[in-house]
Amino acid sequence: MLIKPKAVLHSSLIFSFLIFIGSLITAQFIHLDVTNLNTYQAISLMKGLVCSSVFLYWLFIRYSLAAMTLFSLFKTWQIGFVLLLQAVEGLYLFFTHDQTNWSMVIGINLFITCLLYLNLYLTFLSKRLADLIVITLLSLSFFLFIGYTYEWTNTTEILHSDLSVMMIFSAFSCSILLAVGLMRIQFKLTQYSEFELLPVLIMFTGFLGLVAAENAILWSAVTLLQMLFVVVVISLVVKVDKYFAADWTLLSTGLNSSKNAYFYCTEHSEIRFVNDAFKKLFGVVEGTRLDKVKHPLHTHPLFETISKALSSQGYWSGETVIIGDNGNVISVRVEFKVIDINGERYHQAWFLDLAEKIALQTNEHTIREKLERLSFNLMDKQEEERRYFAKELHDEIGQSLTLLKIQHQLPEPDKELITSVLSELIDKVRNLSLNLRPSILDDMGLSAALDWLTDRQRKFSQLAIVSDIMPGLPRFNDKFEISVFRIAQEAFTNIHKYSHADLVTIRCSIEHNYLQLSIEDNGVGFDVSSKINSAIKGQSLGLLGIQERAFLINGLIEISSTPEEGTLIELRVPVLDNVLDGGSFGMEINDETV
Structure with a gap:
């Protein structure tokens, strides 16, 4: 959804006014000693050294898959080049005393930084092109007016000089940087981070450095903004490192909580990580360095087959037997997969210990045998009960009924005998019924x-x-x-x-x-x-x-x-x-x- 132009306009004007006026007022009260610009150059040196260090850290972390959420932008190549440009500018301003060259370096830095941020947020800005144009034009008018007031009124020929062209390009670059920074700040207001503040600080620091000339107050403001930039960059690196460490800790903790053994290594079988289940399964002594941990299949007869499958298909799985470091023979199911990260191929593998599976299969077989025997036993019990009732019906009740039939057929039946037999017969039927239920x-x-x-x-x-x-x-x-x-x-x-x-x-x-x-x-x-x-x-x-x-x-x-x-x-x-x-x-x- 597009940001409303009116809201963007108000936010842009207020934010720009506060930063610009705030730096000037602070400089007026502090009024740093900027004779020969020693303080400014010292802060520039500090900025150059800090940005150089952060650039080296960026080179280290950009290939990591951790911290891919809030600070994923930190690992983009555009941010790396921005840090490198700031480092070069800071070191150059310290070692060079010609302010004309300063203006050229600052202007070039602003222009290239502007292009880098446009490329970084190209998708975001293309959906909000109207807002970008409005804020850029307003900001450009503002910067041209300030530049004319502070610097360009010094000579009537300046508009025809090469320096004036650089100043106009710098004003245009500052306008775009301010527009990008403000639009990103408003868009990510609920998830605001130092990334959104960096282009704004680069813009104000560079522009004031161009127009300051001999104005001590402006140089003081630039010095303060340089110090703020250094603080913001340091804060950003601390947060990135914190998230990186947290992601790695959560990842390793999650892998260590798994009951299945896991490891990953390079194509040349150099182990990079093993979880706790791996150490337990293969008898790896706690505290053993990773470079001392052996690839579990390196000397296995299937190693060559697995390597070929990983090279051609990127995947292999199967069941095999492995001898652990402690000499135990282990039946496992193995799943290998190739992962390509920044042009480097890694092998990761999961091992499922089949001892439990074999035990379950054995128990299942035993239980199945017991159930079969129980089924036959129950059938025998039913047959035994049927034989019992058949015997009772035939031997006892059947004989009594036969006797009654014979008595019934006699000319003179024995009534007392019939009565006795009927009484016994009733008792027997009742007992059978009671035995049933x-x-x-x-x-x-x-x-x-x-x-x-x-x-x-x-x-x-x-x-x-x-x-x-x-x-x-x-x-x-x-x-x-x-x-x-x-x-x-x-x-x-x-x-x-x-x-x-x-x-x-x-x-x-x-x-x-x-x-x-x-x-x-x-x-x-x-x-x-x-x-x-x-x-x-x-x-x-x-x-x-x-x-x-x-x-x-x-x-x-x-x-x-x-x-x-x-x-x-x-x-x-x-x-x-x-x-x-x-x-x-x-x-x-x-x-x-x-």
Whole structure:
């Protein structure tokens, strides 16, 4: 969007007036000793030395990719030439005492600087050409008037001299520099930096140096502006260096935080940077100088192949084995890429340690085998249950039904026998139904179901059972309740089959938002790890079923057992996400009792 001409005009006039009048007033009060222009020449020498140093710094930093944001203009060739011109002018003014030559050097410097800034901001100015013309014409009138007032009235022939032509060209150059500086200042007001002030200071310093003649006040103003220019240049370099250091620190920190090894080197395999992951992977001792770090693939059989690929394609990737500095054999995936920076080719590479990948693949294979065995085990369990129910239906219920059929066909059936068989048949069907899924669990919840299970164990076994089941447990979702119930049921089944126990203790309560179920017996016990391994191999499904059911409800199951000392099974399950809507119970939430 174009800047409004009226706003630009006001800003230009105010800014120019303040700088020009401010320097004159300050010079009037300070009134430096400029006899023989010693002070001015000393400041010019300082400017020349400072600009020479900054030019050398510019040569160093211009090839860097860091600091590419706020101060990216600093690395342009135009800024480098501006600094060089200021350095040459400052040194020339110190070593030369002929003021006529001064005017020629200052005028040439202004003209070339003007062209450099026009080239630097060509795209910016081409979109604001009308504003540039308006401000330039106004500034030119201003400079011609000042120049005529201070210098050109000294002789009527000056307009026909070579010096007058230089003065007019200088005034024109100053006008463009002022216009460019003011337009950039207004455009980048929120991101203003020393770059926008440099052309304005160069313009005022040069113009006042041309028109000062024998006026001590003007020479004092020029001296002050020269000092301000030096301060601005030093401030600019400090900021550029600060941003450069920050960018490099952030870049190296980011690379060092990566878990993948990284390095880059020249075409001749000279290492320039390695990150911390590289040092760790290849066993590089901390503090080792970069020129002592070896290229990890320099002696590798694939080095020649990689070099050819990088030369022709600029990229190579693959998996290989490398021997680190510590002698360890490392399996890695490598990705090389060629980067061209200012005509120099660099190789950068990422190394992905495949040890973790190999371990994951091994674990994945092991888990897949376990899942396959579990799938077969579950199928066996289903077949076992089907055989059990088929046997019950055939041997027990089937025989009872056959007996009833025979009695029905007799001329005089035995009514008492029929009644007895029907009663037994009803009990058997009820038991089968309860074994499949007890209705009390659906009707009355987990507390009642666990009490019912405990009573049945007392009734149909010789176990002495101590029961401590929290009454009035809330209703949970179906998966939660049936899983907890089946875990208790499977634990009692294992006790009957293997433990030879005569005393069992069952506890169930809610503490700290967790349901805790424990079943302990005083049986013969067993080796837990070997039993679990046998279960995984399909030799026993009881413990495996308990673990799987606990996993399904995000529970933690712990099985503790020692041979001849009994067994303890403990289940701990979070309840907050499993309570049905409307459920209420006395439990702790966030350490506060509700």
